[in-house]
Amino acid sequence: MSNSIANLLSNQGIGAALPMLERRMLVMHALNKTRVELITQADYELSEQEFHIVQTLFERRNQGEPVAYILGQREFFGLDLRVTKDVLIPRPDTELLVELSLKFAPPNSELLDVGTGSGAIAIAVAHQRPDLSVWAADISAAALEVARTNADTHRCKITFIESDWYNNLPTHQWHTIVSNPPYIVANDSHLFQGDLRFEPISALTDHGDGLSAYRALIAGAVIRLHAGGWLLFEHGFDQAEPVRALLHAAQFQQVQSWRDLAGIERVSGGQFSA
Ligand code: GLN
Numbered sequence: 001m002s003n004s005i006a007n008l009l010s011n012q013g014i015g016a017a018l019p020m021l022e023r024r025m026l027v028m029h030a031l032n033k034t035r036v037e038l039i040t041q042a043d044y045e046l047s048e049q050e051f052h053i054v055q056t057l058f059e060r061r062n063q064g065e066p067v068a069y070i071l072g073q074r075e076f077f078g079l080d081l082r083v084t085k086d087v088l089i090p091r092p093d094t095e096l097l098v099e100l101s102l103k104f105a106p107p108n109s110e111l112l113d114v115g116t117g118s119g120a121i122a123i124a125v126a127h128q129r130p131d132l133s134v135w136a137a138d139i140s141a142a143a144l145e146v147a148r149t150n151a152d153t154h155r156c157k158i159t160f161i162e163s164d165w166y167n168n169l170p171t172h173q174w175h176t177i178v179s180n181p182p183y184i185v186a187n188d189s190h191l192f193q194g195d196l197r198f199e200p201i202s203a204l205t206d207h208g209d210g211l212s213a214y215r216a217l218i219a220g221a222v223i224r225l226h227a228g229g230w231l232l233f234e235h236g237f238d239q240a241e242p243v244r245a246l247l248h249a250a251q252f253q254q255v256q257s258w259r260d261l262a263g264i265e266r267v268s269g270g271q272f273s274a
């Protein structure tokens with residue numbers, strides 16, 4: 001069989017074990033061709049070197065490596081973001097947190113994204129709302145490097161700070177604080193399946209009951225939020241109730257949860273009243 005694009009993508013080709021969408025994405029990446037070019041140039045014969053590159057990418061995917069890491073890229077809120085193994089892969093679920101951040105952040109106010117990772121949330125917000133002053137913190141210097149690159153690519157001016165939650169932040173008050181912290185319970189079986197096996201463990205789990213980040217972030221928020229400011233969190237599918245309870249216990253008002261596209265309560269938040 002020839003090494004044409006058509007053969008490479010066919011069910012008899014070397015990518016047979018992979019879904020067609022993934023085969024296409026990997027071939028586009030390897031050959032630097034668009035989706036349309038894969039069709040119009042279906043007879044294109046790969047050089048030996050190109051074939052080897054595709055083979056290597058297919059092999060990595062067959063071993064379970066996430067497509068986003070192989071491509072070094074993932075789209076989030078309409079923006080192409082660079083992703084490396086130092087950052088969690090941005091999820092569509094998290095777009096709900098962006099939408100709520102956009103809704104609750106007052107005009108010309110300051111917003112803080114804690115545990116920013118690739119910068120996805122902070123950058124999506126800053127991109128939509130140039131009136132906001134956006135800050136983003138992460139404990140990982142490597143993650144911040146990725147986030148800074150992404151912010152530069154999309155020309156977003158964001159204040160990045162290397163910090164273990166709030167610990168290294170200056171004394172300051174924000175109008176809105178948001179976070180998608182690690183919330184998976186220690187040793188949850190999901191950590192050992194699929195893409196999660198390849199993602200930074202400290203971005204996924206608190207190595208505890210899955211709620212320790214919320215406890216720390218809520219406790220520290222009460223001195224860092226302006227009166228009336230919103231605190232918004234993404235959380236796991238079964239954590240809306242405990243997260244609301246933590247917010248109520250800290251005297252937050254208007255405590256509520258919002259559902260993602262799958263109908264699951266995915267974000268909870270409350271308003272700080274001093
Ligand atoms: N949403 C991710 C997952 O369950 C977890 C991300 C996180 O812990 N913040 O796959």
